[in-house]
Each structure stands twice: as structure tokens, then as C-alpha cells.
Amino acid sequence: MKNRLFYFIPYSLWLILFVGAPIILMLGESFLSVSHHFTFANYQDFLGSGTYLRMMFNSVWYAFLITLITLIVSFPTALFLSNLKYKQFWLLLIILPTWINLLLKTYAFIGLLSKDGSINHFIELLGFAPQQLLFTDASFILVAAYIEIPFMILPIFNSINEIDRSLINASYDLGATKWQTFRRVILPLSADGIRAGIQAVFIPSLSLFMITRLIGGNRVITLGTAIEEHFLVTQNWGLGSTIGVVLIIAMIITMALTRERKKRGRK
């Protein structure tokens, strides 16, 4: 094909300018001091001071909790959905909220969780004193999990939906109980979906920064919040890029751990 080169010009420009260059620039920037000299100080700052390491572990811990909660809630949903009659339609309804701007959904929770918000009204109706709900760690995890749920349900649903029905019937015919069928047939066969879901939820959970600001009230600091802070508030791009590099490494590790395994047992 002669016009192959022609096809490639805009696309490779994009690859070089917007995929390659920014990442390399960020890596370079992480070795620059505020006065633009080469330095390892940013990495020393990050690894040397307890603050940043603690922030990183906190961020990973929160992301882990968010992923765990989403997984626990989403797996049964995906499983039950796959048994419904008009499952594609119901799945579309699950995906629909992801088309609504993230900011709007977060904003809804400000109204629901605030001091004299609707949930506190409900708590008062039950006869309890109103609680401080907004600006707590729990509210951050709750809202983040709410936003991530569809991204977990979708891949798990797809993998469950692909399971050959006759495998499940065979399992029952051979005398397995419901629980055994679930443990030995459905769960292993949906493992790839679970891995994809974990990947889709864990990486964004490390970097969410607007939810920490609006719902967590600056109490929760994730890697994403720290990057935003250094880039847009304190203007220390070097340190911000260093945290960015750490986030990229965390992302690569997550992807390596959750990538699709080769099918075993095909002898």
C-alpha cells in the first residue's frame, strides 16, 4: 500500500507529540529543582521524608479499600444481572450513570451528606443526633466506590456472560451444590473479568483528586491530590512530576499484577 505513509503522518505525530513527549518531559521535570537545575532532591524529598511515603501508603490503602468494596458489591450484581431476561438492557442502565459528569454525581453527595442534608434528616427521624458525614474518610471512600461501581460490574458481567451455560448445567448434573458450582466453575471462569475490573478501579482510585477536595475536605490526600497541589497551587513542578512518576510506576505494577493470565491446563 502506497498511502500507508500518508495514513501514518497525523497519527504518528500524535504518538510522538502527545504520548511520547509529555511522559518523557514529566520524567525529565522530576529531576529538576525549582530553579531548573538537575537534581535528585525531589526523589530524596519523596523517599526521605516520612510525609510523602505515608501519603503514598495512605493513597494505596484507600484505593485498596475502594476496590475491595466495589468488588464485593459488584460481583453479585454482575452475577444476578447475567441471569436476567433482558440483560443487555439492564446492563445499559448500569452503565448509564457513567455518562453523567463525574462532577455532578460528586456534587449530589455534597447535598446528601452535608450537616443538614437529607441523610442527616433521616438519621434524626430515627431519633439519633445528626452526624458529621461530609469531610470524613468514610464519605470519601463511599463516594469514590459509588462512582467506580459500574466500571467494576461491566468487565465482570462480560466474563460471566461468556461462560458456557452447559458447564454450569454439567456441574449441577454431576451433583455439585450451588455453592460448589459457584466456587469451582463460575468464580474461576470469571477471574479475568475480576482482574480487569480491579485494574479499572484501582488505578483511577489512586489519582482521584476532585473527590478528595469536595468530599474528603482535604483530609484525605491521594497521589492525585498531591500532584494537583504541586502543579497548580505550590507551583513546584519538579516534586509534582516525581509524584507523577511514582503514580506511573504504581500503575505499571497494578497492570502487571492484573493482566490476563495465560490459560493453563491445556495439555
Added chain:
Amino acid sequence: MVEKQSRWANVYLVVMFLILYSPIFYLIFCSFNAGQYMQNFSGFSLVHYGELFSDNRMLQIVLNTFVIALLSSLLATIIGTFGALGIFSVRKSFIKNILLSLNNILLVSPDVIIGASFLIFFTLLGLSLGFGSVLMSHIAFSIPIVVLMVLPKLNEMNSSLIDAAQDLGANSWQVLTRVILPYLTPGIAAGFFMAFTYSLDDFAVTFFVTGNGFSTLAVEIYSRARQGVSLEINALSAIMFIISLLLVAGYFFINQHNSARKNKKGRGRG
């Protein structure tokens, strides 16, 4: 065969749907509140919709958002379609896989990384931040999804179609515009659609690369929400919900159209 599910499973699903939708409907419900806060519904009123439509700054921002979404998804669709054609034409599977993984980098990268690294890039180039930088960023992060939507259509295309066109004397431009592109149209449409929603949905990247003078909806909502609740945002979210519904309906329609064609083809062969 659909096996019958226990009642508890259905109850669970109902609760799940309630959880997923109640914040959204709560937001819309409050937009009709005559009062000033999301709490204490004091009567039905359209006053906040009136406020919204007389708020010129807000309308300007809505316009900005849609102009950016439309332009960026259009350009991303063009570049992405050519990219897909390019990747498809590569014969060596090793190089093809490298190109595909490079393509997917921006899809898996966290928004904050994309935003921050683009900010460094634009500053280094000396570009002023505003409409241009936001538009370029949106094009950049929408291209990979277009490629992913178009490539499967290319892979399932029968290569004898191209051979036949060439045998019949078509030059490569005619092959492209008369045979390949019409065949790819459903994939291109789906790609355009996804690019459009990506652009409408984006907050983090825009937040990083937008300057003082230019704002999109998500960024505006963020800055207003930090100052406190205003029911104008609720009114806006109700409208956005309707638009999302229409977009989903549109996407569903495109998908149905695609699968209907596939079925027809399957029957023809069988």
C-alpha cells in the same frame, strides 16, 4: 434458557439500582425546589432554570463545552481512523503490537498524569493556555478510543473487497473513499460518539491545561461547588442528564444498527 432466580437476588438488584440512581434523581428533584438549598423542599418552582438561562457566563461555558466536544471528537475521529488504517496496514505482528500498546497508553493513564504532563508540554512550547490547549488535549486523549472502535471493523473486512475494487480499475483514493470508508462507517460513528462523551465528561485534564479565561462545564461546576451549593447547578445537571440519556439512546441505536447489519450478513452466508 434462563434459570429462575431467587427473590433475594432480585431484591439485591433493585437495591443496587436504587443506590446507583438515587443521587442523580435527588439532584434533579432538588432543581425544582423553590428554596435556595438542596435541603427542605419548600415547593415546586422553575426559578433555578430561569436563573440558569439568564446566566450569560454559564451559557457561554455550556457553549464552550459543546464546541470543544464537537471539534475535538471530529478531529480525533479523522486522525484516529487514519491511525487505524495505518496500524491495519502493518504486516509484522510485532510492530503492530507495539503500536497498539502505545495507542493504549493514554487510555489507561490516570487523568492527573495526562493533565500534568500536557501542562509541562504546552508550557515548554510556549503555548498560551486556553481554548487551543484544551482542544488539543481533548483531541489527544480521544484518538485512542477511535482507533479501538475502528480497528475491529477493519479486521473483519473481507480483503477481497479491496482486491475486487482494484481489479475493476479503482485507484487507491477510490478504494479508500468508495470501499473502505463506507464499510467502516459504523465503527467510525461509534468512535466519534465515544470521543464526544469522553470530551464532555472530562474534568481533570481540562482543569490542568485551561487558563484563566477559558472554562468548561466540569471545571465551572468544580469551582462553584467549592464555594457552596447553588441550585442553578442542579438545574444544569437535570439538563445534562437528559442530554446523556439522548446520547445513550443514540449510541444504543448505532450499536443496534451495527448488529442488525451483522445478522443480515450472517443470514446471507448461512
